[in-house]
Amino acid sequence: MSAVLMEVYGRKFVHAVVAVPGIMGWICIYYADSASMIMIGRALTGLASNASLGAIIVGEYSSPENRGLFLNLKTTLVTIGYMMVHTLGHFYHWRTVALIATLPHTASLLITCTWPESPAWLASKAEYDKSQKSFYWLRGKNVKTINEIEDVVKAQKEKIRISSEMKALTLSEKVIEFFKKFGEKDFVKPVIIVVFGGILLEACGRHIFSAFAVQIVEEVTQNKAQSYYFTLGIDVVITTSAVISSILVKFCKRRTLLFSTGFSALFILYILCGYLYLESIDVFSKERTYIPIIMFILYFVLSSLGCISIPLLLLGEIFPLAHRGAGSFISSFAFDIFLTVALKIAPFLLATVKVYGTFSILGIAMGVSLTGLYFTLPETKDRTLQEIENYLNYGKYHVEYDLEAKQTEHCRLYSEGKNVECSDQNFNIFQEDALFGEIFPLAHRGSGGFVDGSLVLVILTITMQVTPYLLVNAKVYGTFAILGTVMLLSLIALWILLPETKDKTLKEIENYLNYGKYGRDDDEARLKIPKVTATPC
Incomplete structure (x- = not known):
């Protein structure tokens, strides 16, 4: 719920509102x-516990240098x-x-009332003057902060321009455009990272250790009377490690800290599990x-430095502004699902395969997750949220926003006979590649996308x-x-029908579908450069 409300009413209002059910709940x-x-x-x-909302607010309000520390x-x-x-x-x-637990919620509500609204949210709502005022109140005004807020404003102006162009689309085309967002790289990749x-x-x-600490420690130490003190001692170790992690994240790169400690x-962990297994068979x-x-303490020290802190830290950094609301919802939903599954299966595992078996299984999941993050997680330390968004979209942190210069260069190349088209589609550096590839002409791209999606769904169902x-x-x-027969028939049909599209512009492919050839005989019309009106940032 908070993910939807934060996009409509802003970060400050929603953060204040979610504290109310927290107070009521504890009462x-x-x-x-x-x-x-x-x-x-x-x-x-x-309802009041939303890790991603708090992380998003910290990410948007703090500077790149201090964001990791605060998160x-x-x-x-x-x-x-x-x-x-x-x-x-x-x-x-x-x-x-x-009753004591109501105090943090009450303090949160009172402190939130003193905040300005998020500069990023204000920019997404075209409140540029308010966005800059809020940004300078939070971060001060210098050359670096001026450049940072200008990048955010330019990016949001371009996105708003694209949104205004979509108003001319039909209802079916708007539905297609909406669902296309869930296939965009800057949405899918953060979701994979969050998962x-x-x-x-x-x-x-x-969470498993916190919920079943007494049972785990009792099995390991064979001493139920002292299990509480062992549990408290490990709590102190985890808390101390989290404090140390907050210091390290200020100086170490995210990836380095996560993978070295992870x-x-x-x-x-596997040495510990092996020892407990050998102990169980009296070796x-x-x-x-x-x-x-001691091995448990060492394990929780290392895991607290990276495996516990970095995933929660990423919630405030990894989602682009356009997807931050939906990303918050998916993050909260996914984290709740994982927590529920972990807490439901833990008692069964502890009863059947004991502590060493339980943590061996968890270790497998831990290794798979670390490997997946190694190949998908970008380095975010000291990067602005706009730079991280640029990296997810274009594979680089810095992107040129001067659309007018790009239009001029494209038209110059076109006049020299180069294989480029002088149209607005070539200059929109923020749009993703068409979801439906190359084959549909511009006039039928909306309906073609609908047919394509429907056919895929029907064929999958069958x-x-x-x-x-x-x-x-x-x-x-x-x-x-x-299946092989169907595959063979499909390949034969594609061999007969499919035109070659490599290094061909979308206009040339459209010409081929209409006239059977990539070029047009009317060279003068083909070389005529249409008048281009640069859209200001």
Whole structure:
């Protein structure tokens, strides 16, 4: 819900509003006289807990140099909260702890009232003067900040210009354009990164250990009486590591910190699991309980430095402004799903494969996530949010926004007979490649996209419905023989119908589909340069 509201009403208003159900939820828990009342309270506090909203606000309000530090401090405060709840829960009644929990929400509400609105959100709503005023209030006014806010304003002006052009589209074309956003590179790639980050966050045992700490420590130490103190000690270690991580992220690159500590933690984890397994079959003595505890501490130190902090930090950096609301929703949804799955399967794993088996399985997920992030995660340290957005779109941090100069250069090349077209489509450096490739002429690109998407969906549905029947009746060899026949017929049809499109402009492909040749006989008309009106940034 907050992801939708933050796009419409702004970051400040929504951050203040979500604190209210948090206060109400803890009050409900304090006065609860039944399980249903506690569930209502937990539901209300759940509405207030949105990690991605806070991360987005910190990312938009802070400077590139300090953004990593502030985002990491946010994670550090979460670990401090875990430690405080464990400590207070040992000495006070749970109703008292619930009442104390209203204080952070109340403080958050009061402090939020003193904020200016997010400069990035104001720019996305074409409130450029207010955006600059808010930006300079937050960051001061110097050459660097002036250049940064100018880049943001230029980028948003171009996006608003594109949006205004879409107003002339039909309803079906607008629907197609909307769903095309979910296939854009600057949306898909951050989602993949967030998914890997969410899996990593849960695989390193952040929530599992907090929820089942007593059970885990009791199995490792064979001492139920001392399990609380071991749990508190590991909480202190995790919190201290989070504080150290906040300092390191100020000086170390994100990728360096994540992968050096992540793979080291994974190595320590498998040594720990191996030791616990050998201990369970009496190869090692169970009396030396300090050995696995020390390895657990070392593991949580390393994982807290990168695997816990970096995924949460990325929530405030990785999504472009145009997708920040949808990205916040998907991030929260994905993180909640991963948390739910982790907490549901953990008791079953701990009961069946013990601690060493549970953490071995988590280690596999952790290794897969680290590998996925290694190939997808860009370096974001000391980069502005606009530079990160540029990298996701164009593969480089700095992009030229001077559209008029690009139009002039394209028209010059066209007049010299080079293979370029002098049209607005060539100059729009912000649009992605057409979702439907090269083959549809401009006049039919909207309807062609609709037909293309519908056919793909129909063919996919037929394939998924027919395949189980074929596997049962025609077996694997018969199924793939039929698929091979369809594949062969498709290749023959494409060989006959498909024109060569390599190094051809979209206009030349359209000419071929209309006239059977790439060029037109009317050379004078072909070489005539249309009048170009440069759209100001």
